[in-house]
Amino acid sequence: MMDNPAPLPPEQLRQIGVLNLAHAGDAVYELLVRTHVIAGHAAMKLGDQHRATTAYVSAPAQAAAMRALLPALTAEEHAVCRRGRNARVHGCPPGCTIAEYHAATALEALFGWLWLSGQTRRIEELFSVITGEDHAS
Numbered sequence: 001m002m003d004n005p006a007p008l009p010p011e012q013l014r015q016i017g018v019l020n021l022a023h024a025g026d027a028v029y030e031l032l033v034r035t036h037v038i039a040g041h042a043a044m045k046l047g048d049q050h051r052a053t054t055a056y057v058s059a060p061a062q063a064a065a066m067r068a069l070l071p072a073l074t075a076e077e078h079a080v081c082r083r084g085r086n087a088r089v090h091g092c093p094p095g096c097t098i099a100e101y102h103a104a105t106a107l108e109a110l111f112g113w114l115w116l117s118g119q120t121r122r123i124e125e126l127f128s129v130i131t132g133e134d135h136a137s
Helices: 018-040 046-057 059-072 075-085 098-116 120-131
Strands: none
Touching (some): 018 098, 075 098
């Protein structure tokens, strides 16, 4: 993953709402997943790649990813996830429970917070937990 060229200072990061963090994290997570799918299945047809991607980015899949990450998180990361999980979301997409949607929002908030704070190596570490791959460097 490329580095964030303009990470935000901690005082500015604290002023960002948790749903704004989740908005950024949604893009970061989607890019990670698409890169992972393409790298692992370069010859796969585009429609199949799309289906493989949605298997990772659906709310139920993100909720499962969040559960897998919990033991690996620092106290500060747990706090960001707690804020994301407790955020007041408007509605829930079909095909998931409200609990799954809250957990997915927590995951996205975490990835947004990590990206905006410039912690791309940590993003890679956590994403490797989700995919079951070893990206330690």
